[in-house]
Amino acid sequence: SMEVENQDYALNDYSVGVDLGIKTLATVSCNGEKLVFPNINKTSKVKSIKKQLKKVQRKFSKRKKGSANKRKVYDRMRALYYKLSNIRKDHTHKTTRKVVDLLPSRIVIEDLNVSGMMKNRHLSKVISEQAFYEFRRQLEYKCSARGIELVIADRFFPSSKRCSCCGTILKTLTLKDRVFNCPSCGLSLDRDFNAALNLESYTGK
Numbered sequence: 661s662m663e664v665e666n667q668d669y670a671l672n673d674y675s676v677g678v679d680l681g682i683k684t685l686a687t688v689s690c691n692g693e694k695l696v697f698p699n700i701n702k703t704s705k706v707k708s709i710k711k712q713l714k715k716v717q718r719k720f721s722k723r724k725k726g727s728a729n730k731r732k733v734y735d736r737m738r739a740l741y742y743k744l745s746n747i748r749k750d751h752t753h754k755t756t757r758k759v760v761d762l763l764p765s766r767i768v769i770e771d772l773n774v775s776g777m778m779k780n781r782h783l784s785k786v787i788s789e790q791a792f793y794e795f796r797r798q799l800e801y802k803c804s805a806r807g808i809e810l811v812i813a814d815r816f817f818p819s820s821k822r823c824s825c826c827g828t829i830l831k832t833l834t835l836k837d838r839v840f841n842c843p844s845c846g847l848s849l850d851r852d853f854n855a856a857l858n859l860e861s862y863t864g865k
């Protein structure tokens with residue numbers, strides 16, 4: 661269902677920062693409040709479909725080429741892929757809708773260098789499963805339907821490595837670090853929420 665254009669939405673004068681992640685789909689900071697949207701791929705529903713898919717894939721590779729049986733297994737495989745893709749898309753729709761329904765005057769997300777990340781073997785699978793591109797695409801048209809400004813932060817903006825309290829850059833932060841500990845002011849905060857706070861107050865510098 662496409663969103664109705666030009667409805668009059670009364671927007672709030674705050675920004676929302678959206679940090680897309682691997683552990684969770686999105687960590688959002690709205691007026692300093694933390695909202696977390698789960699990674700759908702970690703749910704039992706998706707895990708069980710992925711398990712079925714693995715079985716079917718194994719069957720498929722064992723079936724004789726051109727046999728009616730192989731065709732049947734192929735159809736089953738496609739049906740499972742389709743089901744998975746729909747569950748993920750639906751989850752992205754629900755999440756992006758909840759974000760735009762906060763009705764902020766602007767939403768800031770990072771410019772995920774997805775093609776760069778896709779070159780990283782470990783990240784590429786996760787990123788394609790999390791459908792970051794799709795997330796951004798949906799945000800774009802939902803924001804425009806509500807008159808919300810969507811800001812894409814500069815690719816080199818250190819949203820994760822910067823302290824949202826005092827601005828110190830923590831160069832040693834790695835992907836494994838789930839908590840941001842600032843050596844300067846002592847702030848200790850969930851890493852993704854720290855990033856979302858930085859995006860919320862992003863000014864382009």
